[in-house]
Structure formats: structure tokens, C-alpha cells
Amino acid sequence: MEYEAVIGLEVHVQLLTESKMFCGCSAKFGAEPNTQACPVCLGFPGVLPVLNRKAVEFAIRMALAVEGEVQPFCVFARKSYFYPDLPKGYQISQYELPLCIGGYIEIETDGGKKRVGITRIHLEEDAGKLVHEEAYVEAGTSLFDGNRCGVPLLEIVSEPDIRNPKEAHDYLVRLRQLVMYLGICDGNMEEGSIRCDANVSVRPKGSKELGTKTEVKNMNSFRNVQRALEAEISRQIRVLEAGGKIEQETLLWDPEREVVEPMRSKEFAHDYRYFPDPDLVPLYIENEWIEKVRSELPELPWRRKERFVAELGLPEYDSEVLTSERETADYFEDVVASGVPPKAASNWVMGEVLRVLKEERVGMDAFRKRIGPDRLAELIKLVQAGTVSGSIAKKVFEEMRTDPSSPKEIVEKKGLAQISDEVELSRIVDDVLSEHPQEVERYRAGKVQLLGFFVGQVMKKTRGKANPKLVNRLIREKLG
Amino acid sequence: MAVTLEDVEKVAYLARLKLSGEKGRFISQLNRILDYIAQLEELDTGGVPPTSHVLPLKNVFREDEARPSVPREELMANAPAEHMGYFKVPRAIE
Numbered sequence: 001m002e003y004e005a006v007i008g009l010e011v012h013v014q015l016l017t018e019s020k021m022f023c024g025c026s027a028k029f030g031a032e033p034n035t036q037a038c039p040v041c042l043g044f045p046g047v048l049p050v051l052n053r054k055a056v057e058f059a060i061r062m063a064l065a066v067e068g069e070v071q072p073f074c075v076f077a078r079k080s081y082f083y084p085d086l087p088k089g090y091q092i093s094q095y096e097l098p099l100c101i102g103g104y105i106e107i108e109t110d111g112g113k114k115r116v117g118i119t120r121i122h123l124e125e126d127a128g129k130l131v132h133e134e135a136y137v138e139a140g141t142s143l144f145d146g147n148r149c150g151v152p153l154l155e156i157v158s159e160p161d162i163r164n165p166k167e168a169h170d171y172l173v174r175l176r177q178l179v180m181y182l183g184i185c186d187g188n189m190e191e192g193s194i195r196c197d198a199n200v201s202v203r204p205k206g207s208k209e210l211g212t213k214t215e216v217k218n219m220n221s222f223r224n225v226q227r228a229l230e231a232e233i234s235r236q237i238r239v240l241e242a243g244g245k246i247e248q249e250t251l252l253w254d255p256e257r258e259v260v261e262p263m264r265s266k267e268f269a270h271d272y273r274y275f276p277d278p279d280l281v282p283l284y285i286e287n288e289w290i291e292k293v294r295s296e297l298p299e300l301p302w303r304r305k306e307r308f309v310a311e312l313g314l315p316e317y318d319s320e321v322l323t324s325e326r327e328t329a330d331y332f333e334d335v336v337a338s339g340v341p342p343k344a345a346s347n348w349v350m351g352e353v354l355r356v357l358k359e360e361r362v363g364m365d366a367f368r369k370r371i372g373p374d375r376l377a378e379l380i381k382l383v384q385a386g387t388v389s390g391s392i393a394k395k396v397f398e399e400m401r402t403d404p405s406s407p408k409e410i411v412e413k414k415g416l417a418q419i420s421d422e423v424e425l426s427r428i429v430d431d432v433l434s435e436h437p438q439e440v441e442r443y444r445a446g447k448v449q450l451l452g453f454f455v456g457q458v459m460k461k462t463r464g465k466a467n468p469k470l471v472n473r474l475i476r477e478k479l480g
Numbered sequence: 481m482a483v484t485l486e487d488v489e490k491v492a493y494l495a496r497l498k499l500s501g502e503k504g505r506f507i508s509q510l511n512r513i514l515d516y517i518a519q520l521e522e523l524d525t526g527g528v529p530p531t532s533h534v535l536p537l538k539n540v541f542r543e544d545e546a547r548p549s550v551p552r553e554e555l556m557a558n559a560p561a562e563h564m565g566y567f568k569v570p571r572a573i574e
């Protein structure tokens with residue numbers, strides 16, 4: 001029998017605020033254990049949480065970007081459970097009245113564009129971190145670090161609209177791109193800034209009924225999400241084919257062994273007893289606030305991509321690559337604004353610039369400080385004016401990585417200017433032709449492909465500086 | 481719906497309370513509380529929105545500014561056990 005999967009994703013996005021959700025502790029990653037914690041986030045008796053305005057604003061941004069409905073009234077609730085990473089004994093979350101209902105994220109599939117519905121988006125606080133595995137952890141104990149306790153998270157719950165692991169992967173890629181565009185998350189998967197859990201079931205293809213679902217956790221990279229889902233889907237199919245039944249359970253993905261396994265936690269009672277948190281007053285989000293946030297939204301990646309195609313005449317592929325990160329698209333547009341034709345700017349940004357970012361593992365911000373878009377534009381203009389050839393321009397670009405001079409100065413300093421002097425080139429072409437009498441004969445006998453050979457020889461003699469158009473013309477004239 | 485011994489045991493488990501002989505007492509006390517609350521059902525609350533907070537307050541915010549946290553020694557002063565700057569807790573996974 002042919003099966004299809006039904007997948008819904010719950011994604012936790014760590015918001016890029018300075019401070020935590022309900023106290024002024026820093027929300028930065030990587031500090032020494034328990035140096036960014038206080039009585040509020042560790043839930044000491046008698047403390048009162050106060051809501052971070054920015055966290056709410058970020059949530060509204062996300063809601064608007066996915067065209068969800070920001071709720072005029074929402075309430076924070078306590079989700080109660082005991083686990084050593086949660087000192088309060090409850091997590092502050094939202095339950096019956098989340099901040100946003102509805103919306104969608106569009107992905108590309110083989111069958112065209114597809115909308116993955118968003119069920120809800122709500123704010124909640126992160127739990128702390130437990131260390132179990134290190135050598136210094138005594139048997140029978142774990143170590144607790146409260147630095148992450150109370151860091152603001154946005155939980156984005158999708159509808160069960162996803163049909164295969166590839167779609168889940170693409171949805172996550174889009175989601176990450178979006179939160180980074182919105183400036184509400186740093187998108188760093190290794191540091192856990194985006195975490196994903198999945199609800200998975202399978203059913204005979206074409207069936208309308210839903211199978212029993214399992215929850216898969218601990219998929220901390222795009223690749224892991226795809227692999228974990230593939231593993232879980234084939235596991236469920238194997239169970240059904242063997243006449244078995246799917247147990248509703250929570251599974252953990254083990255990326256090393258590439259298997260999903262039942263969670264090893266002891267006594268995890270799924271009875272959260274949600275109730276409104278009496279320490280926090282209700283949140284009324286007025287239209288005025290929503291409209292203000294809307295007016296400040298950046299252009300969304302897919303809109304920007306469409307604009308690059310429609311207005312700048314770029315190919316789809318270029319537009320997709322350039323808009324994948326906001327900083328790249330900004331840089332590209334700044335190059336264009338400096339008077340470079342879009343396609344030429346695109347070739348340089350997609351080629352040389354992205355290559356350097358990858359090679360040096362630096363961000364666009366750092367790169368921009370070294371080679372600003374105006375300096376790159378100046379270089380591209382030198383190519384277009386015929387001052388340097390394309391391949392020489394790449395050499396100049398290499399110099400620009402460490403030399404802050406203008407491209408023009410580098411060309412002069414290094415003697416890289418293109419030779420467009422007809423008298424000089426003519427002499428060099430004559431030299432080349434006299435050095436290769438056999439090839440000249442064959443060319444004259446009809447082997448015109450040898451033109452490239454002669455051009456190559458001239459380039460060799462001029463170390464790439466000869467104006468290729470002029471060289472072509474001169475060779476043709478002399479042999480014609 | 482009256483509170484049973486099972487309910488008391490479940491609530492105690494969820495709250496990680498170890499009860500011994502007093503379970504019977506809790507059954508009757510919890511039932512009395514529920515009876516008292518049940519008086520509300522005599523009222524027609526059809527048009528009344530659910531209360532989410534007892535104070536007439538809304539939208540209390542703080543600005544997103546980080547400030548130094550409490551010194552770790554103070555934070556851990558009452559911790560039963562610690563190790564290398566961490567709180568030491570009973571192991572929760574096998």
C-alpha cells in the first residue's frame with residue numbers, strides 16, 4: 001500500500017531581545033552558568049514578573065508577516081509540570097488566548113506554490129539547561145544552569161498541512177529566513193535559536209482520516225528535521241505493514257545513530273493544569289500598536305524576490321539567492337543604487353562576494369565594512385568602462401579584501417589597467433602570429449576555432465591585461 | 481462530581497506531595513471547597529466574560545533593557561547542592 005505522511009511542526013524561535021521576557025537579566029547566549037539569572041527568572045518566592053514590551057512587538061511583527069490575526073486580548077497562563085530545568089514548577093506561556101491565530105507560510109513544491117497554514121503563534125518563556133553527560137557530572141545527578149530560564153520564545157504551530165520531510169525542511173527554511181528578515185531572531189540553529197518539534201502520522205494515500213500521531217523532538221538542524229521525519233515515517237509504515245498499531249508517544253531523534261527512540265524521561269505527567277497567571281495582567285493589543293508595527297515591517301523576502309524579477313529583470317535563480325538573507329539583498333541593492341546594472345551587480349554579489357563570506361565564514365555586516373557596496377560598484381564600473389577585463393577585475397577584488405584603497409588606485413598601483421592601446425596591441429598580436437606560423441596556416445585553411453588560441457597567447461603575453469574585444473578584432477583583421 | 485481518593489492521590493502526585501494518613505481529611509476538605517464554589521453555578525453568568533485577573537490593570541510593561549543579574553553566590557546561597565557554578569539536582573533521565 002502507498003502511504004502519505006501528515007506532519008505539523010511546532011517551532012520555537014528565540015527572540016532577539018536584550019533582556020529576558022519577565023526580568024532584566026541578559027538574554028545573551030554563552031555566559032558562564034547562572035550568571036544571567038535572578039530571583040524572578042528562577043522563581044524565588046514573592047517575586048513578580050513584568051512583561052518585556054519588545055517581546056510583544058516582535059510577536060506582532062511575526063503575526064503580521066504571516067498574515068495571521070493579532071488578537072486584541074490575550075492572557076499569559078501557567079503550564080505546570082515538574083522537571084529540574086524549570087525551577088518555578090511552571091512555564092509562563094499562552095494557552096486559550098494566544099497572541100495570534102491563523103496565517104500561513106508559502107513554500108515551493110514540485111506541484112507549485114503551497115501554503116502551510118499557521119494554527120497559532122504565542123509567547124512563552126524558555127526553560128533552563130541541564131547538563132547530564134559531561135565527565136564532571138556525578139552519577140545520579142544533573143547540573144542546572146538558569147541562564148536560559150525566562151528567555152523569550154515565540155512558538156509557531158503549523159497546521160498538519162505538510163506531507164513529506166522535504167516540505168517540512170522547506171517550511172523551516174522559509175520560517176528561518178522570515179524571522180531573520182524581521183530582525184526578531186538570529187537564526188542560529190547550533191545555539192538553539194530555532195528549535196523544531198514535529199507531530200507525525202501516516203495514512204493510506206488518498207485517505208481523509210488521520211492516523212495516530214507521535215511527537216518527534218530534538219531535531220536541531222534542517223538536515224536533522226528531514227532525516228528524523230524520514231526515519232519516523234518509515235518506522236510507522238513498518239509497524240502498520242506488520243499489522244501493528246502506532247502508540248501515541250514522544251520520541252527523541254538520535255542524530256548520531258539516526259534513529260527515533262521513546263523519550264527516556266521519568267514520570268513526565270502530561271497534565272499541565274493551565275490557568276491564567278495571576279502575577280501578570282492581561283494584554284490588550286490596540287489597533288494603533290498593530291498599525292505602527294505594520295508600518296515598520298521590512299519588505300518580506302518573497303516580495304523582494306518578486307520585485308527583483310519584475311523590476312530589475314533578474315532571473316528567478318539570482319533573485320532567490322540574493323534575497324535568501326536580508327543583508328545580502330541590501331548589499332546588492334546598494335551596489336545597484338551606485339549605478340551598476342542589476343545583472344552585473346548580481347553576478348558579482350552571487351559570485352565573488354558570497355564566495356568570500358563562505359570562505360572566511362564572516363557575516364555580511366563585517367564584509368561590508370571592508371568592501372562597501374560603493375567600492376564594489378566602482379570596480380564593476382571599471383570593467384564596464386573597459387579599464388580592466390573581467391578576469392583582472394577579480395584580481396583587483398582579491399586585493400580589495402586586504403587593501404582599503406579604491407579599485408582605481410589598486411589598478412594603478414599594480415599596473416593592472418587593460419591595454420587598449422591599438423598600436424601596442426597590434427605589435428603584440430604580430431609577435432604572436434609570427435611565433436605560430438603553423439597555426440596561422442591552419443587558420444587560413446579554415447580552422448577558425450584557432451582564434452581562441454591566438455587570443456589566449458596575447459592574454460598570456462599581457463598577463464591578462466589586453467582588451468579582449470580589441471584583440472579579437474586585430475587578429476581577425478590580420479588573418480583575414 | 482465529588483472528589484475521590486483517586487483524585488487526591490493524582491493531585492498529590494502532580495504536586496509531588498507525599499501524603500500518608502491524611503488522605504481522607506483532604507477528600508472531605510476538597511469536597512467542601514468545591515461545594516462552596518458550586519454556589520456560583522446558581523448564578524446566570526452567561527453574559528459575563530471570564531475573569532483573567534482580579535485587578536483593573538492591563539498592559540504593564542518593562543522596556544527591553546538588560547541589567548546586571550544577581551551575583552551567583554547570592555543566587556545559590558540557599559541551594560542544597562552546587563557544582564562548578566551549577567545547581568546540582570537529582571537526575572531526571574535514566
Ligand SMILES: [Zn+2]
Nearest residue numbers: 023025038041
Ligand atoms: Zn532574571
